[in-house]
Amino acid sequence: MTLLMSILDADFMRLAFATGAVVGVLAPAVGFFLVQRRMSLIGDGIGHVAFAGVAAGYLLGISPVATALVASVGGAVAIEWLRTRRRAAGDQALALLFYTGIAAGVVLISAAGALNANLFAFLFGSILTVTRGDLLLVGVLGIVGLALIAAFYRALVAAALDEEGARVSGVPVGLLNVLLAALAGVTIAVSMRIVGILLIAALMVLPVIAASRVAWSIRSNMLIAIGIGLGSVFVGLTAAYYANLAPGGAIVLVAAGAFVVTSAAAAFR
Amino acid sequence: MPVVELQHVDFAYPGGPPVLRDVTLRVEQGEFLAVAGPNGGGKTTLLRIVLGLERPQAGTARLFGEPASSLRGRSRIGYLVQRAQLGIDSPVTVREVVAAGRVPRRGLVGPLRSEDRVQVARAIERVGLADRASAPLSTLSGGLQQRAFIAKALAGEPELLVLDEPTAGVDVDAQEALASLLEELHSDLRVTILFVSHEFGAVERFVDRLVLVRGGIVFDGDPAALPAHWHDPSHVHP
Numbered sequence: 206m207t208l209l210m211s212i213l214d215a216d217f218m219r220l221a222f223a224t225g226a227v228v229g230v231l232a233p234a235v236g237f238f239l240v241q242r243r244m245s246l247i248g249d250g251i252g253h254v255a256f257a258g259v260a261a262g263y264l265l266g267i268s269p270v271a272t273a274l275v276a277s278v279g280g281a282v283a284i285e286w287l288r289t290r291r292r293a294a295g296d297q298a299l300a301l302l303f304y305t306g307i308a309a310g311v312v313l314i315s316a317a318g319a320l321n322a323n324l325f326a327f328l329f330g331s332i333l334t335v336t337r338g339d340l341l342l343v344g345v346l347g348i349v350g351l352a353l354i355a356a357f358y359r360a361l362v363a364a365a366l367d368e369e370g371a372r373v374s375g376v377p378v379g380l381l382n383v384l385l386a387a388l389a390g391v392t393i394a395v396s397m398r399i400v401g402i403l404l405i406a407a408l409m410v411l412p413v414i415a416a417s418r419v420a421w422s423i424r425s426n427m428l429i430a431i432g433i434g435l436g437s438v439f440v441g442l443t444a445a446y447y448a449n450l451a452p453g454g455a456i457v458l459v460a461a462g463a464f465v466v467t468s469a470a471a472a473f474r
Numbered sequence: 475m476p477v478v479e480l481q482h483v484d485f486a487y488p489g490g491p492p493v494l495r496d497v498t499l500r501v502e503q504g505e506f507l508a509v510a511g512p513n514g515g516g517k518t519t520l521l522r523i524v525l526g527l528e529r530p531q532a533g534t535a536r537l538f539g540e541p542a543s544s545l546r547g548r549s550r551i552g553y554l555v556q557r558a559q560l561g562i563d564s565p566v567t568v569r570e571v572v573a574a575g576r577v578p579r580r581g582l583v584g585p586l587r588s589e590d591r592v593q594v595a596r597a598i599e600r601v602g603l604a605d606r607a608s609a610p611l612s613t614l615s616g617g618l619q620q621r622a623f624i625a626k627a628l629a630g631e632p633e634l635l636v637l638d639e640p641t642a643g644v645d646v647d648a649q650e651a652l653a654s655l656l657e658e659l660h661s662d663l664r665v666t667i668l669f670v671s672h673e674f675g676a677v678e679r680f681v682d683r684l685v686l687v688r689g690g691i692v693f694d695g696d697p698a699a700l701p702a703h704w705h706d707p708s709h710v711h712p
Contacts, residue, residue: 241562360582363574365562367626369555373525374578374630375548381582417564421610426564 212446221332221399221452224340225442227347228396228408229435233416234354235392236409237427238385241365247284248389248406250299253306254280255393256402259327260313269327270339270394273402274346278390280306285386289379330401330453332445343395350391357384362423399438401453408434408460415464418471433463475539476500477634477666478524483533485519493519495690497533503633506660506667508697510674511687518556520687521638521670525553538633549578552627552665554620556638568614568622569607572598575626597628601655617648621655628659635659636668641676649676656680 212218239245258276262269280302287298314320326334354361363371364378372378389409396405412433413426420426441456448455478501485494493516501507511517522528523535526542535542538550552575573586573594580590598607601621603614611619620640627635637656641649657680660667669677674684678697686693686700693700 237564241564356583359573359577359580359584359586362570363577366566366571366574367555367561367623369527370553370627371574371577373527373548373553373636374551374575374632376578376582413564420565422567423562423564423570 212443217333217335218442218446220335220337220340221442222439224335224343225399225438225456226435227343228392228399229438230431231347231350231392232396232400232405232408233412233430233434234351234427235385235388237413237430238354238361238365239389240410240413242382242385244385245410246299246406247281247386248393248409250284250302250306251277251281251386251390251393252397252402252405253303253310255306255390255397256310256327257306257313258394259324259397259402260310260317260319263319263324264313264317268338268342270342270398273397274342274391274394276306277393278387281386281390282383285383289382326401327397328401328403329451330397330399330404330456332399332442332452335398339398343398346391346395350388350395353384353388357381361385399442399452400456401451404453404457407457408437411457411460411464412437415460415467418464418467419474433460433467437463475503476536477503477505477538478668479534479536479539480520480523480530481534483523483530483535485516485523485528485530492689494523494530494687497687497691499524499685499691499694501666501668503666504664505683506656506677506681507669507683507685508674508677508681509668509670509685509687510672511692513672515688516690517670517672517687518638521636521668524668525551525636549630550633552630552632552635554623554627554635554637554640556642565610565612567608568598568603568611568625569594571611571622572607572625572629575629577630579630593631594629597625598622600628600659601625615648617644617651620644620648620652624652624655624659628663632665634666634668636670638670639672640669641671641673653677653680 239247255273255277258273259269262272284298284302314324360376360381363376364381368378392409393405400408412430415433416426416429420429437456437460440459442452444450444455445452480497480499483494483497486492509517523530524542526537526545529543537545576586576590576594598604601624603621611622641652653676656667659665681697684697684700685691
């Protein structure tokens, strides 16, 4: 407890923990439905587009979080459109998004002359860079994201359980897929300050997979995943603070450790 | 007004040979109909046209009096997909599966209300899974899992219950039990049932009508009127 209190003496750590709390809840909550729809890698694809958004922010001189939000939600909806209109198979749509996003990001960031340490913080996360403005934006977006998941929870579960049956009975599955993709985009933009663009997808997926080893129902899987997500963020941030590590890597390694623990627990059950 | 009405329907998948030719079918409210035929004979395609998932190249398909592909009020349909398998990796309880079937009736937003929970519990009870409602679905046998999916379809209080190969991969005893369950549902609820299967032995004695599909409808009538050789699995039907 004393250890935690001393960390929280620093203003930047309070901001990092507050932002991390939002990320720790939102990422597994959205990731739960991505994993169930077998869209685990979509977060990675959107992350690459978010990178282009960050670069555009630098170039235009406006908040990189805001431009990343626009880019990642736009990218997420585009990939869903490509997938459902059968313009490209699922993995081809992802590949298009991946490479176009990263290439656009590199071009824009070099045009802005911003190939520097700040960029590194966006790629791998940083506990020093969260501003009060970021926290406000992350807080608002996080609450909106969680409210949408709570409101559409049953419908998202119905579409994940049996897509065709839901479609036949009149559930607008396409609309729900777009909503889910947009939520994934919001999650990426919200999380990139802490976890980093290159690792955020892992925080959406690993807690869910870890939780599924010991869960007994959809609800328990989601709640345990959120618990693992929150725990990973707090432990990872603490380790990053004391050992001077990139927080994104530390957080994701804790989540991966949680998978090992739950798998072992399931094996001994 | 018939529940299902197909008139002179032709269908082929893009670039493929004709799957169905000149199919005319009328299903009245409250009928229990088995659609049978060999694998590849076109019965699943016929079902997809009935449900509005495919549009015929020629002819018309109507459901509840409306064009099937643009039907509003789809919550009137309860559908058990072929080889109903979970689309998700997460553990899921029987109650969660069945509650998902309530979404079309209740709407997309918000939690289930008390009357919804009553309907979910009633559907679970109807299929005989009341004591397993909280159990993870994966702990149930294939036959009992199918019952959970039937309960899911029932939770939406459908007027038309469509089951695509519900007995596939289920042992003979469970097939008999499923057929008895459907007969009971039909007589209690007077719901229209379309039962699609490559074999019809289990339901033959319950259904009002049997439709055999092989590129088109080759038999449509009382199962008792079916020529004996059709019951012989070794017989090669023309």
